[in-house]
Amino acid sequence: MSKGIRTRMVLALVGAALACAQAAVAQQEPDWSKVQIKVTKVSGNIYMLEGQGGNIAASVGEDGIVIVDDQFAPLAEKIQAALKELKITDKLVRFVINTHYHGDHTGGNVPFSNAGSTVIAQDNVRKRLETGGTAGNGGSIKMDVKPAPKPALPIITFEHDVTVHLNGEDIRALHFPSGHTDGDSIIFFPRNNVVHMGDDFVRYGFPFIDVASGGSVQGMVEAMEKATAQLPADVKVIPGHGALSNLDDVRAFTKMLKETSAVVQKAINEHKTLDQMKQDKILAPWSKWKGDFVNEDAFIETLYNSLTGRKGEFVKHN
Numbered sequence: 001m002s003k004g005i006r007t008r009m010v011l012a013l014v015g016a017a018l019a020c021a022q023a024a025v026a027q028q029e030p031d032w033s034k035v036q037i038k039v040t041k042v043s044g045n046i047y048m049l050e051g052q053g054g055n056i057a058a059s060v061g062e063d064g065i066v067i068v069d070d071q072f073a074p075l076a077e078k079i080q081a082a083l084k085e086l087k088i089t090d091k092l093v094r095f096v097i098n099t100h101y102h103g104d105h106t107g108g109n110v111p112f113s114n115a116g117s118t119v120i121a122q123d124n125v126r127k128r129l130e131t132g133g134t135a136g137n138g139g140s141i142k143m144d145v146k147p148a149p150k151p152a153l154p155i156i157t158f159e160h161d162v163t164v165h166l167n168g169e170d171i172r173a174l175h176f177p178s179g180h181t182d183g184d185s186i187i188f189f190p191r192n193n194v195v196h197m198g199d200d201f202v203r204y205g206f207p208f209i210d211v212a213s214g215g216s217v218q219g220m221v222e223a224m225e226k227a228t229a230q231l232p233a234d235v236k237v238i239p240g241h242g243a244l245s246n247l248d249d250v251r252a253f254t255k256m257l258k259e260t261s262a263v264v265q266k267a268i269n270e271h272k273t274l275d276q277m278k279q280d281k282i283l284a285p286w287s288k289w290k291g292d293f294v295n296e297d298a299f300i301e302t303l304y305n306s307l308t309g310r311k312g313e314f315v316k317h318n
């Protein structure tokens with residue numbers, strides 16, 4: 001990944017909804033006017049939009065536009081303009097589906113809602129946006145989340161799944177509990193053979209798992225395995241962050257999650273402390289996955305807290 005990824009990822013998490021250290025955030029705030037929205041045709045009438053923050057999937061057709069995730073508020077006009085530029089429809093975005101509550105995926109909810117879009121998400125997305133709280137891995141990655149304003153809140157929520165029937169497709173959002181957060185959905189576009197996996201699948205290396213918001217590595221593995229099992233071999237996969245992918249990429253990611261989890265679980269069984277695991281560099285064989293955002297130590301913390309059920313501040317044992 002390019003350098004600056006940490007800034008982007010931190011900002012991604014901070015989004016419009018997170019409070020964080022205001023001064024630091026202000027310094028990291030990108031020049032939104034320089035952000036360009038890149039549109040890639042994925043398949044049929046499904047497009048992937050990249051700008052700043054999480055990837056967007058868009059179903060664009062005569063019934064209107066459905067987008068999955070909406071990046072940051074200052075980019076909403078550019079996103080809408082990029083969709084109009086396809087010259088398929090002049091209609092505004094009709095539905096926004098949020099894959100989870102983080103600000104780099106929901107930051108555009110306010111402007112899109114104000115422009116008339118209906119925001120849809122799993123129950124816990126609305127709850128976490130409404131209350132705010134803490135996002136983090138239970139260790140060194142920790143950010144305060146401000147309560148979001150009313151127009152940011154999804155007005156249609158679901159517990160398990162919901163289907164939006166538009167543009168000749170049954171666009172299905174299916175909840176997978178306790179993966180990246182406790183409100184994740186994976187979005188299927190079956191007619192076009194495309195899936196948007198939200199941040200349950202990312203391409204920036206070791207994933208951020210928001211243990212503080214109900215995420216867990218076990219849930220992330222389960223989500224990947226269950227989703228993969230019901231997808232055709234040649235499905236096009238839009239990750240939460242990073243380049244368009246395929247099922248082999250998802251399998252490699254899942255394999256890494258399982259292997260690293262097993263190593264940390266073994267160390268836990270041997271009564272090693274978290275500090276010992278870091279000192280022993282037990283994830284060294286997977287160092288190619290280390291990113292600027294989640295390095296090996298941060299991922300050890302993530303796995304340790306996830307596997308021991310620690311959600312908040314890490315409490316040293318011994």
Ligand SMILES: [Zn+2]
Nearest residue numbers: 100102180199
């Ligand atoms: Zn996220």
